[in-house]
Amino acid sequence: MEGLWDRLKGDAEAEREADKEMSVTLVGAKLAKAGEEFIFLGLPEKCEECKLKKSCANLEVGRRYRIEHVRDEIKHDCYIHEDGVRVVEVTEPSVKVAIEAKSALKGAKIVFEPVDCEETDYELFDLCHPSGLKKGDRCTILDVIGDAPGENKSLKGQGLKLVEVMREGKKKF
Numbered sequence: 001m002e003g004l005w006d007r008l009k010g011d012a013e014a015e016r017e018a019d020k021e022m023s024v025t026l027v028g029a030k031l032a033k034a035g036e037e038f039i040f041l042g043l044p045e046k047c048e049e050c051k052l053k054k055s056c057a058n059l060e061v062g063r064r065y066r067i068e069h070v071r072d073e074i075k076h077d078c079y080i081h082e083d084g085v086r087v088v089e090v091t092e093p094s095v096k097v098a099i100e101a102k103s104a105l106k107g108a109k110i111v112f113e114p115v116d117c118e119e120t121d122y123e124l125f126d127l128c129h130p131s132g133l134k135k136g137d138r139c140t141i142l143d144v145i146g147d148a149p150g151e152n153k154s155l156k157g158q159g160l161k162l163v164e165v166m167r168e169g170k171k172k173f
Contacts, residue, residue, distance in 0.1 A: 022068065022089045026056045028081035032088050037066045039131050046079045056085070064132025065090040094166045098127040098148040104161035106144050109168070112137040115160065124148055127162065139165040 031038065040059040047053045059065060067088045075084035103110055114135055115128035127148060133139070141163050148160035 022091055023058065023065075024055075024071075024087060024089055025058055026052060026076065026078075026085040027067065027088050028078070029075050029083040029086050030081070032067065032070045032086040034067055034070055037064060037093060039064050044080060050079055052076060052078075052085070055087075059090070062132070062134065063092060064095065066093040092132070092167055094142055094164045095130050095133050096127060096145065096162060096164050097130045097133060098124050098160045098162055101159035101161045104141065104144050104163050106141055108141045110139050110141060110165070112139050112165070124160070128160075133165070133167065138168040140168055141165055 027038070040061055040063055042061045043053060043057050047056065050056075068091055069089040071087040071089070073086075075086055078085045097112070098115060099110070099112075100115070112133055112135060115124075117125070117128060143164040145162040145164060148162045
């Protein structure tokens with residue numbers, strides 16, 4: 001039985017990997033490495049005159065992306081990147097976030113609400129307001145990691161858990 005369980009568990013993990021939505025885009029040649037993550041901030045004005053701008057602008061502004069694969073060695077000229085750009089396949093990675101403990105259940109579907117706090121310079125701020133995740137995003141909790149690290153008096157005694165989430169309903173590219 002143990003072997004069957006391991007196979008089923010492995011199948012579920014493989015299925016989750018296959019469910020990742022790949023997008024093809026262009027990034028600076030120096031940045032084009034599998035495993036690298038970035039937040040898409042939009043295109044500068046200089047890009048308006050480029051014939052490849054639609055290939056660069058096909059990501060959602062403010063979202064975090066991970067480069068999964070760098071396609072062939074071809075570099076394209078670019079007004080912004082001195083070494084040109086390369087074709088890459090990207091996905092949105094899972095995000096670690098601090099949420100109220102009462103909502104922290106593995107497999108649960110939640111609507112992301114940043115923790116209400118008055119300060120911005122405390123240890124948990126980046127976990128309470130993670131880059132790439134926006135208020136109102138629908139997410140699935142992939143894992144409950146444990147209690148959120150650190151304390152902050154502006155959190156008004158809220159019990160927080162650190163969880164790993166994946167955004168649902170991603171924009172189709």
